[in-house]
Amino acid sequence: MTDVIDSEAVPETSRADWQSDQEVRWCPGCGDYSILTALQLLLPELGVRREKTVFISGIGCAARFPYYMNTYGMHSIHGRAPAIATGLALARPDLDIWVVGGDGDMLSIGGNHLIHALRRNTNINILLFNNQIYGLTKGQFSPTSESGKVTKSSPVGLVSEPFNPISVALGAEASFVARSHDMDRKHLQEMFTRAHRHSGASFIEVYQNCNVFNDGAFAEITKKDARDNMLINLVHGEPIQFGSEGQFGVVQTPGGVVIVDVSEVGVESLLVHDETRLNPSTAFSLSRLATGSNMPTPVGVFRAAVREEYASAMSNQVMGVAEERGKGQLKDLLHSLPTWEV
Amino acid sequence: MTDLVEDSKAEVVDRVIIRFAGDSGDGMQLTGDRFTTASAVSGNDLATFPDYPAEIRAPAGSLAGVSAFQVQISDHDIMTPGDAPEVMVAMNPAALKSDLHLLTPGGTLIVNQDTFEERNLAKAGYDYNPLEEGEDLAGYRTIAVPMTSLTKEACKDLGVKPRDAERSKNFFALGLVSWMYSRPTEPTFEWIDDRFAGKEQIIAANKAAFSAGHVYGESAELGDQRVIVKAAPLASGTYTNINGNTALSWGLVAASQLADLPLFLGSYPITPATDILHELAKHKAFGVTTFQAEDEIAAVGSALGASYGGHLGVTTTSGPGVALKSETMGLAISLELPLVIVNIQRGGPSTGLPTKTEAADLLMAMYGRHGESPMPIVAARTPSECFYAAIEACRIALTHRTPVMLLSDGYLANGSEPWLLPNTEELESIDIEYATEFNHVGEDGEADYWPYLRDEKLVRSMAIPGTPDLMHRIGGIEKEDGSGNISYDPANHSRMIEIRAERIKRIEVPDVEVVGDPDAEVLVVGWGSTWGSITSALGRLRSSGHKVAHIHLTHLNPFPKNLGEVLENRKHVLVPEMNLGQLSLMLRAEYLVDAKPISKVAGQPFTAGELEQIILDYVDEKSTS
Incomplete structure (x- = not known):
């Protein structure tokens, strides 16, 4: 979301001002808590008004999010939050709209709405909390669960392949695509800030631990002592390099991108990350680097491209026609087909 | 010329x-x-x-x-x-x-x-x-x-x-x-x-x-x-030839002007409703936003989102599309937000006869949702009346904060007739108020905002996003009456279901008018596009000396208050419908009358001649008994 030009100074707020009076009811130890905290701590810094902020969600554990925010909010129905948010954004471009949902909500029942919201590039910030499991219904596989996974609904192992949410978003022409995780507040806040400032639809996949039904799904890459070697931090304009000593890097090859030893190829051969590239192919290749959450995985902004924002384009059309033809008069409308007098 | x-x-x-x-x-x-x-x-x-x-x-x-x-x-x-x-x-x-x-x-x-x-x-x-x-x-x-x-x-x-x-x-x-x-x-x-x-x-x-x-x-x-x-001696004034879908589109524009709210249409192409999307897409000069969504569900979802933001949210579709939208209608009922769902009925089920007419979605409009989810229903009777029916549906939705189903059908949608244009200045405005101030004092003595506090008609308070200080959350989970906070309390749920039913019952609708011989033993009850055929058939019967009465329902939920009385003491209550007897079922259930369906489900409207012949059997019986 672009910063709204506000003639009056935005009143200073604290974390408490953004907390609703409702008791937070996620399981103790759930990754959702740290995401909620990160956002409630960040929002006072963003210079936005609570009454202009709206959280819209679908169904699932993550979708309880709006109830905990002292903003406007709607907890809607399974999968439909991006559609409802799109209508609200078209009607009210003055609002800062956040959509929160899980992997089942956004990629399964609501997959169609997600891809079209991204394609249209309406000014909404979409946060997908990916825990690779259905939590609220107590442990079925989700569209991001890994093949072979044993769950209550796949007792002898899941036989289908998962979605890669970043690849899906890029395939849907999303103009802002990022990934973060629930163990790094600073990184989360940086991604949220970037999404908020982006004009158009922003998509952030947040790796989120479900400590009850899928505990440790991302531990191999997000635990403190693993991050250096397992998380590839994407920084715009910088060579893509990771490892405790910066010993690993990413180079582009005709077939995509691959991880290399920097000592073997030299820093100058590494791919320099350009998040603004209009062609999403390189970003897509980066999203394919890891095919499971036990492999070095890129985090950060994959893509931040400038594309026309949908709601303002639509409203420009409406206002443009009104300006060109003058404000519509009902009487003229009723007389616009051939008429006759009796 | x-x-x-x-x-x-x-x-x-x-x-x-x-x-x-x-x-x-x-x-x-x-x-x-x-x-x-x-x-x-x-x-x-x-x-x-x-x-x-x-x-x-x-x-x-x-x-x-x-x-x-x-x-x-x-x-x-x-x-x-x-x-x-x-x-x-x-x-x-x-x-x-x-x-x-x-x-x-x-x-x-x-x-x-x-x-x-x-x-x-x-x-x-x-x-x-x-x-x-x-x-x-x-x-x-x-x-x-x-x-x-x-x-x-x-x-x-x-x-x-x-x-x-x-x-x-x-x-x-x-x-x-x-x-x-x-x-x-x-x-x-x-x-x-x-x-x-x-x-x-x-x-x-x-x-x-x-x-x-x-x-x-x-x-x-x-x-x-x-x-x-020769020319017909019509009432004097300016006329235009109008079909139902155009009249309905203009009615939505009119309602938006009368309510002083921008019109938002979320729609997905479906025969025979698509012309409304086409027509409204032309009228951006009236501040109309038309959003062609990715599917029927997003169409209604976006309309609900726009309503939540303070616009007049409308979605247009036909029967199969209504089925897809039904979960969102349930949400709108729970959220108590305005929303107009326009159903241009066609032959069903499934793809059925998409270009042919039928009126078999009445029970779906009435009952076709999960849970106890009452929704007002308005039905147009002629192509030009679609204009007024659209305004009425929007008026109920906006002033009662409820989704409303507006029923038309393929026959009205595409059929046309001369329309004596109304004086637009005489159309009644639609007055709505959004909350701007705290409406409650909490236990701590601090003023706060409760979104589910109600007026005497049981209409809840509605503050739209952007209103300072009145931040609040609404959702599909059962909420406590008054505060709107999540509540799983059994007594509260029971009370909320009763309130949702009662607030629809309290919507004021005009009494039904008896046309023809008010005390006739044969009463014909119609709704929707059968008006023309019934009126013609009964005109012929009356001109050949038969006594017969006609009422035609525009409001199918709630029914007009005098309906029970009008149905009483008739020898025959006949209900011609382009379905197998949906209104007659509702009348039987509500008033315990022996309402007899006269059905036609051939994808074609009733002809006046068909109805005349069928009704004649009942009026003749009177003279021989």
């Missing part, structure tokens, strides 16, 4: 029903539409019935590809496009085969002789040429005209490609029928100039074809076929 000649040979009739039938590629809808406009300008009352197949272009010349347009024009007030046509234009053998049975005995049949050759005859299933052999045309006055060759001949010096010339043959038919009925030429020529602007050859070809048809009537000694239908 007209060529309404004082032709001594011309017979004056009070009304006539004409049916144009041809292949889907023959332009019959356009021909019928043009004839209708010229008749409207001549001051006739009229009603139209476009009857076309679902395929855009079924195989040329096939029975499946027959497209027809029926219009009744009259010198008096009429309610329907008529039962049996007196004149039929058949542009090919398939049209003859499929529609000839509709033509009234002794009626005039005009055929395009050129198409009656072996290949087309075979496609229509004829193993002979009915123009030359057999008894098919016995009892009709048949005028066989080589329309295709005469059209090509008329265009030969214009430099028009033969294929384009041939395509103008519908204008030949229009010219001929226009001559027969003394229709003015100018409106059609003006329309041709406008529609084909920049395509000079096509303009020339169409005009040449039209004139050739006109001249053919004059020169081919068809003088005895010429008929005059």
Whole structure:
């Protein structure tokens, strides 16, 4: 979301001002808590008004999010939050709209709405909390669960392949695509800030631990002592390099991108990350680097491209026609087909 | 402006029903539409019935590809496009085969002789040429005209490609029928100039074809076929010829102006509702946003989102689309947000007959959702009444903060009639207030905002996003009455269900008006587009001395307060419906009356004659008992 030009100074707020009076009811130890905290701590810094902020969600554990925010909010129905948010954004471009949902909500029942919201590039910030499991219904596989996974609904192992949410978003022409995780507040806040400032639809996949039904799904890459070697931090304009000593890097090859030893190829051969590239192919290749959450995985902004924002384009059309033809008069409308007098 | 000649040979009739039938590629809808406009300008009352197949272009010349347009024009007030046509234009053998049975005995049949050759005859299933052999045309006055060759001949010096010339043959038919009925030429020529602007050859070809048809009537000694239908003595004022979908679209624009809220339409293309999306997309100057969504669910979701943001949120669809939207309707009922769902009903279930009419979604509108989820229902009765029905649906939605189902059907959507235009300044404004201040004092003595505090009509407070200090959360989980906070308390849930039912019951709707003989033993109860056929049928019965009463419901939920009383003490309550008895089921359940359904589910509206015959059995019984 672009910063709204506000003639009056935005009143200073604290974390408490953004907390609703409702008791937070996620399981103790759930990754959702740290995401909620990160956002409630960040929002006072963003210079936005609570009454202009709206959280819209679908169904699932993550979708309880709006109830905990002292903003406007709607907890809607399974999968439909991006559609409802799109209508609200078209009607009210003055609002800062956040959509929160899980992997089942956004990629399964609501997959169609997600891809079209991204394609249209309406000014909404979409946060997908990916825990690779259905939590609220107590442990079925989700569209991001890994093949072979044993769950209550796949007792002898899941036989289908998962979605890669970043690849899906890029395939849907999303103009802002990022990934973060629930163990790094600073990184989360940086991604949220970037999404908020982006004009158009922003998509952030947040790796989120479900400590009850899928505990440790991302531990191999997000635990403190693993991050250096397992998380590839994407920084715009910088060579893509990771490892405790910066010993690993990413180079582009005709077939995509691959991880290399920097000592073997030299820093100058590494791919320099350009998040603004209009062609999403390189970003897509980066999203394919890891095919499971036990492999070095890129985090950060994959893509931040400038594309026309949908709601303002639509409203420009409406206002443009009104300006060109003058404000519509009902009487003229009723007389616009051939008429006759009796 | 007209060529309404004082032709001594011309017979004056009070009304006539004409049916144009041809292949889907023959332009019959356009021909019928043009004839209708010229008749409207001549001051006739009229009603139209476009009857076309679902395929855009079924195989040329096939029975499946027959497209027809029926219009009744009259010198008096009429309610329907008529039962049996007196004149039929058949542009090919398939049209003859499929529609000839509709033509009234002794009626005039005009055929395009050129198409009656072996290949087309075979496609229509004829193993002979009915123009030359057999008894098919016995009892009709048949005028066989080589329309295709005469059209090509008329265009030969214009430099028009033969294929384009041939395509103008519908204008030949229009010219001929226009001559027969003394229709003015100018409106059609003006329309041709406008529609084909920049395509000079096509303009020339169409005009040449039209004139050739006109001249053919004059020169081919068809003088005895010429008929005059005088202007109808309609109430004075300005008229326009309008179909139901256009009137409904304009009604939505009007409601938005009357409420002073921008109109937001979330829609997904579906026959026969799509024209509303097309029409509203043109009216951006009224601040209308039209959003063609990725699916029916997103269409209603976006409309609900816009409503939540303080706009007039509307979604338009047909039956299968309503099914997809039903979960979101349940959410809107729980959130108590305004929303208008327009259902242009068609033949179902499933894809059914998408271009044919039916009114079998009443029970779905009433009960077709999960949980106890009452929703007001408004139904339009004529094409022009769709305008007022749309305003009424929006008024209820906005002032009672509820989703409302507006029912129309394919017959109203595409049928047209002259409409006496209202004075827009006399339309009643829709007054709504959004909350701007705290409305409650908490236990701690601090003022706060409770979104589910209600007024005497049980309408909740609504603060739209952007309103300072009134931040709050709403959702589909059961909420505590008053505060709106999540509540799983059994007593609260029970109370909320009762409130949601009661607040719909408290919506004020006008009493139903009894038309005809108020104390008649036979009462006919209608809803929706059956109004015209019922009114015509009962008019005929009354003029032959029978006593019969009629009520027609616009509000199907809640019912008018006086409905129970009106239904009482009748010997027969008859309910004609384009379904197997849905309203009669509701009347039986609500009022314990023996409401008898009269059903028609053939994809076609009732004819007045059919209803007259059925109802006659009941009124006759009275005189013999």
